[in-house]
Amino acid sequence: xxxxxxxxxxxxxxTGEKVFLECVQxxxxxxxxxxxxxxxxGLRLIYFSYDVKMKEKGDxxxxxxxxxxxxxxxxxxxxxxxxxxxxxxxCASRGGWEDFYEQYFGPGTRLTVT
Amino acid sequence: AQKVTQAQTEISVVEKEDVTLDCxxxxxxxxxxxxxxxxxxxxxLVFLIRRNSFDEQNEISGRYSxxxxxxxxxxxxxxxxxxxxxxxxxxxxxxxxxxRLTFGEGTQLTVNP
Numbered sequence: 001x002x003x004x005x006x007x008x009x010x011x012x013x014x015t016g017e018k019v020f021l022e023c024v025q026x027x028x029x030x031x032x033x034x035x036x037x038x039x040x041x042g043l044r045l046i047y048f049s050y051d052v053k054m055k056e057k058g059d060x061x062x063x064x065x066x067x068x069x070x071x072x073x074x075x076x077x078x079x080x081x082x083x084x085x086x087x088x089x090x091c092a093s094r095g096g097w098e099d100f101y102e103q104y105f106g107p108g109t110r111l112t113v114t
Numbered sequence: 115a116q117k118v119t120q121a122q123t124e125i126s127v128v129e130k131e132d133v134t135l136d137c138x139x140x141x142x143x144x145x146x147x148x149x150x151x152x153x154x155x156x157x158x159l160v161f162l163i164r165r166n167s168f169d170e171q172n173e174i175s176g177r178y179s180x181x182x183x184x185x186x187x188x189x190x191x192x193x194x195x196x197x198x199x200x201x202x203x204x205x206x207x208x209x210x211x212x213x214r215l216t217f218g219e220g221t222q223l224t225v226n227p
Binding site: 033042043045048058088090092094097100101102103104105106107108110 | 147149151156157158159160161164166205207209211214215217218219220
């Protein structure tokens with residue numbers, strides 16, 4: 001079974017703090033993704049990576065950065081957390097055409113910024 | 115451009131009723147994959163099924179069944195004899211070669227005892 005794990009299920013941070021959300025996958029997938037999910041707004045893509053040290057902006061990258069130093073690990077960084085970044089954050093990894101583009105998600109991190 | 119539409123925002127049924135979740139998609143590509151995911155209250159998106167554009171065969175898995183019709187660009191999901199544990203948000207999604215997964219807005223299904 002594909003396993004995507006995220007470092008925390010729940011996280012509470014203060015405004016202005018630097019926040020790291022970690023994601024690890026064990027399927028040797030090249031593609032990894034960070035989404036945020038808010039009521040009424042669906043799933044929105046923040047950043048994705050298709051290879052080590054490669055990254056691409058998604059639909060809402062402002063206020064976020066990412067790091068992918070190893071294939072299995074993709075980190076989302078909030079340089080200076082703000083209250084409007086309170087959300088559910090979902091990490092995903094995906095194989096290529098040989099894996100039928102199946103995308104698997106981690107359990108999510110509910111981040112609250114106070 | 116790709117688009118996935120789940121017109122039903124919320125559905126509420128009583129246990130043991132059958133329920134169908136609608137999904138309509140748009141793409142110009144001839145090769146694509148369609149997916150359904152379930153998101154229970156715990157928050158994790160669980161992969162349910164994949165279907166490729168060349169395989170219109172319907173699929174049944176226990177109480178779940180999927181009806182894929184290219185002629186109407188639809189990939190509907192039916193739960194037979196619904197149970198309280200089926201309560202969740204269900205997402206339909208589409209991907210074409212090399213692109214990003216496009217999600218519908220999701221349908222909140224509530225199954226009442």
